[in-house]
Amino acid sequence: MSNPLVVFDCDGTLVDSQHSICTAMARAFEDVKLAPPERLAILSVVGLSLPAAMARLLPEAESDFHDHLTERYKQAFHALRRENAVSEPLYPGIGDLVRELDAAGWLLGVATGKSDRGLNLCLTHHGIIDRFVTLQTADRHPSKPHPSMLLTAMVEAGATPETTVMIGDTSFDIDMGLAAGARTIGVGWGYHLPDELVAAGAHAVAMDSAALRGHIGAP
Known part of the structure; x- marks a missing residue:
C-alpha cells in the first residue's frame, strides 16, 4: 500500500520571499550594467531554476550569459544573508x-x-x-x-x-x-x-x- x-x-x-528575490535579481542585473526587470516580471518566473528564469527574463541573451547572471544572483543572495537582510x-x-x-x-x-x-x-x-x-x-x-x-x-x-x-x-x-x-x-x-x-x-x-x-x- x-x-x-x-x-x-x-x-x-x-x-x-518576494522582497529578497526581487532585491537579489535587481542587484544581479545592475552588476552586469542592465536595467533590472519589473517586479511582476521577476515574480512571474519564481519557481523555475535560475538559468531557466534568466532565459525568460532575457530571452535575447546567450545561455552562457544566463549562467553568468545566475552566478551574480547567487552572489547577491548570499550577500543579503551576510547582511541579515533575507526575508x-x-x-x-x-x-x-x-x-x-x-x-x-x-x-x-x-x-x-x-x-x-x-x-x-x-x-x-x-x-x-x-x-x-x-x-x-x-x-x-x-x-x-x-x-x-x-x-x-x-x-x-x-x-x-x-x-x-x-x-x-x-x-x-x-x-x-x-x-x-x-x-x-x-x-x-x-x-x-x-x-x-x-x-x-x-x-x-x-x-x-x-x-x-x-x-x-x-x-
Missing part, C-alpha cells in the same frame, strides 16, 4: 497546517527552485524542517515543470501519483504535478494569479490555509 504524500512548493507557497516569512497559518498534516498521517515533501542550502536554511529557520521526509531542489533536478522533482519525492516517500498531492502558487507547479499524475492544488496568495492556476488545470485553488486544508482532505 502506498503512502499519502503532500508536496509543497516553497517560494510563494510556504514562504513569502522569508511563512504565510499565515502555514506553520500550523504543516504540523497538522504531519500529525494527521500525511508524509510531507518540498519541490522547489531553491538550492539545497537555501531550502534547508529557510525550513530550519522556521523550525519545520523535521516535518518533511523528502526535499527536492533545483540543485539535483531539471527545472519545473519537468516532473523529476515530484517523481523522486514519491519514490523517497513510498507514494504513488494516486496518493500524492502537489501544492503550489504557480502554473509551473501545476504543470509539474499534472505531468507526474498527481492531484494538484493551487494557492491564491503567491506569485501567479488564481486564474492562471485554473487555466493550467489545477484541481482546486485555495485562498487561505483553512481552505487549503479542506481541499487536501484526509490521508
Whole structure:
C-alpha cells in the first residue's frame, strides 16, 4: 500500500520571499550594467531554476550569459544573508497546517527552485524542517515543470501519483504535478494569479490555509 504524500512548493507557497528575490535579481542585473526587470516580471518566473528564469527574463541573451547572471544572483543572495537582510516569512497559518498534516498521517515533501542550502536554511529557520521526509531542489533536478522533482519525492516517500498531492502558487507547479499524475492544488496568495492556476488545470485553488486544508482532505 502506498503512502499519502503532500508536496509543497516553497517560494510563494510556504514562504513569502518576494522582497529578497526581487532585491537579489535587481542587484544581479545592475552588476552586469542592465536595467533590472519589473517586479511582476521577476515574480512571474519564481519557481523555475535560475538559468531557466534568466532565459525568460532575457530571452535575447546567450545561455552562457544566463549562467553568468545566475552566478551574480547567487552572489547577491548570499550577500543579503551576510547582511541579515533575507526575508522569508511563512504565510499565515502555514506553520500550523504543516504540523497538522504531519500529525494527521500525511508524509510531507518540498519541490522547489531553491538550492539545497537555501531550502534547508529557510525550513530550519522556521523550525519545520523535521516535518518533511523528502526535499527536492533545483540543485539535483531539471527545472519545473519537468516532473523529476515530484517523481523522486514519491519514490523517497513510498507514494504513488494516486496518493500524492502537489501544492503550489504557480502554473509551473501545476504543470509539474499534472505531468507526474498527481492531484494538484493551487494557492491564491503567491506569485501567479488564481486564474492562471485554473487555466493550467489545477484541481482546486485555495485562498487561505483553512481552505487549503479542506481541499487536501484526509490521508
